[in-house]
Amino acid sequence: MKRLLTLPLFLMLLPLGTALVACEGEEEEATPTAAPTPEPTSILVPKLILTPPFPTPAPSSSLTLSSLTKAKSVITVKAEGVVVHYQEESFWPEDQFARIIDLKADFARNQVEGLISDVSAGGERGERVVNPKVQIDEGRRLTILSCDVHGAISKSGNSYSATFFWLLTPLGLDFVDNDFRGSEKGLFWEGSLDSVPTTVRVELPVIDSIVYKAWAYPIGHCHAHVWWQTEGEG
Numbered sequence: 001m002k003r004l005l006t007l008p009l010f011l012m013l014l015p016l017g018t019a020l021v022a023c024e025g026e027e028e029e030a031t032p033t034a035a036p037t038p039e040p041t042s043i044l045v046p047k048l049i050l051t052p053p054f055p056t057p058a059p060s061s062s063l064t065l066s067s068l069t070k071a072k073s074v075i076t077v078k079a080e081g082v083v084v085h086y087q088e089e090s091f092w093p094e095d096q097f098a099r100i101i102d103l104k105a106d107f108a109r110n111q112v113e114g115l116i117s118d119v120s121a122g123g124e125r126g127e128r129v130v131n132p133k134v135q136i137d138e139g140r141r142l143t144i145l146s147c148d149v150h151g152a153i154s155k156s157g158n159s160y161s162a163t164f165f166w167l168l169t170p171l172g173l174d175f176v177d178n179d180f181r182g183s184e185k186g187l188f189w190e191g192s193l194d195s196v197p198t199t200v201r202v203e204l205p206v207i208d209s210i211v212y213k214a215w216a217y218p219i220g221h222c223h224a225h226v227w228w229q230t231e232g233e234g
Contacts, residue, residue: 050133068096071196072197073197075201079153082153085149087146107136112147119149122168123165127152128150161225162226163224164225169224174224182214187202188200207229207230
């Protein structure tokens with residue numbers, strides 16, 4: 001006699017199409033988990049640094065570079081010991097900056113030679129440019145011309161005297177006539193030069209919180225000179 005297959009009563013009572021839960025001891029199939037989306041990373045554009053000697057300029061580059069117009073200029077000079085650190089930050093419109101990128105080496109040569117010429121022509125103590133370099137920041141459409149200026153500060157005992165004719169004459173500025181603002185940190189001017197918004201900062205030693213004022217002594221300035229005294233020096 002054939003044996004009939006009998007099902008447990010609870011299975012017979014389940015509606016058709018009802019899913020059965022896996023029996024104890026059986027592994028459920030794992031639901032695949034989507035891989036996490038990686039966080040976007042910012043791309044840093046390194047500054048390009050150019051220093052002399054520069055390659056021979058292209059024949060037409062001088063005319064091209066002379067027609068460039070800045071969007072903004074920030075000039076900072078800092079007196080440290082008997083050395084002046086010079087830095088000029090120039091911001092450029094997009095179309096002008098594209099031309100700079102095309103002629104990077106010629107632009108750097110033009111900038112450095114122009115600065116050397118200005119310091120030589122405007123100086124009065126044999127001031128000279130040392131270690132000039134040009135940095136190009138493509139991310140900010142910014143160029144930075146920097147160097148040290150030697151020979152602009154003289155020292156006698158604890159007294160210092162600095163000349164800034166080399167800085168002011170090419171800009172057509174004067175500490176007194178153009179109303180540079182004095183503070184205990186130095187002198188400051190903001191205005192427009194050849195329709196370019198320009199800032200000039202002259203950072204000087206802070207001495208007993210004394211403000212640099214015109215004609216004051218022992219800490220003060222005139223049209224293009226600044227003087228100060230420090231303590232504890234021989």
